[in-house]
Amino acid sequence: MMGPSVPFYLAISGCLFGIGALGVLLRRSPLIVLLSLEIMLNGSNLALVTFSRHFGTVDGQVFAISVMAVAAAEVCVGLGLIVAIARKKLTLDVDLFSELRG
Amino acid sequence: MIASVGNVLVWMVWVGAATACLASGIAVVTLTNPFFSALGLIGNLSSLAVLYLLASAEFVAAAQVLVYAGAVMVMFLFVIAYLGGRADAPWAGGSKLFRIAAVVTGGALLAETLVALLWKSSRLSHSAAVGPTFGSPAEIGRSFLTDHLLAFEVTSIVLLVAAIGGVVLGIQPSPEEETTA
The missing domain is CATH 1.20.5 (Single alpha-helices involved in coiled-coils or other helix-helix interfaces)
Incomplete structure (x- = not known):
């Protein structure tokens, strides 16, 4: 493998996951929460691709593509929810969405 | 000699892409205008595609640019444009205690992930050889x-x-x- 070895890629992957997790925990706008979720998914995707390269099998890349499809599905539903909430004239703030609370 | 020049080139591209990746990730999380956050995520996804290319995952890199940076982000930008000023996401709100707890939790998660990924990582120094x-x-x-x-x-x-x-x-x-x- 030319250039950096596997641990360098893994460090970037871990940092991306942590940045995304901080975004999900700290921000209150559902749009930014969704964007941060995408960063977390991509951090895990990078680890999958790296290990796929390390072991010389394409299984990890197949898994990464499946993760991409699931992320697209999640964005589809998430953005639909955000638009539905905005149409009801509610404030876009995840802390205020408590209607489902038992 | 040629191999070492190639190695240095790959290192340079890798460092550039990794820096861009982390910087745009931080920008996504910190910016208050969701439009700029979405643009930051496009940069993040593109630089990740470069990292995928360096890890010889050509198809995943292409799919990343086409599906993610293309289709998914266009959907995001449409929704942000539809919401207009209501989409703005100021940092205000939330109790101070909650925010400190969130930072501690995020930091612990980050440290745990790094330790789990890099523990005894010398075992990972020799990757398998792959064909073209x-x-x-x-x-x-x-x-x-x-x-x-x-x-x-x-x-x-x-x-x-x-x-x-x-x-x-x-x-x-x-x-x-x-x-x-």
Whole structure:
């Protein structure tokens, strides 16, 4: 493998996951929460691709593509929810969405 | 000699892409205008595609740019444009205690992930040799249609269900339903 070895890629992957997790925990706008979720998914995707390269099998890349499809599905539903909430004239703030609370 | 020059070049591209990746990730999380956050995520996804290319995952890199940085982000930008000023996401709000707890939790998660990934990482210093067709669309397609056929089919069902869900969420409620709600 030319250039950096596997641990360098893994460090970037871990940092991306942590940045995304901080975004999900700290921000209150559902749009930014969704964007941060995408960063977390991509951090895990990078680890999958790296290990796929390390072991010389394409299984990890197949898994990464499946993760991409699931992320697209999640964005589809998430953005639909955000638009539905905005149409009801509610404030876009995840802390205020408590209607489902038992 | 030629190999070492190539190595230095790969290192330079890798460092550039990794820096861009982390910087744009931090920008996504910190900026208050969601439009700029979405643009930051496009930069993040593109620089990740460069990292995928360096890890000889050509097809995943192409899919990343086409599907993610293309289609998904266009959908994001449409929704942000539709919401207009209401989409702005100031940092205000939330109790101080909650925010400190969130930072501690995020930091602990980050440290845990790094330790788990890098613990005894010297075992990972020698990667397997791969041929020139590694990560090509043909190889990935063959893997999808033989070993991972079930995952392939289930993914299609997941996408169908999500599309139906998006349509259901987007249905405009009729006026009489609106008044009873």
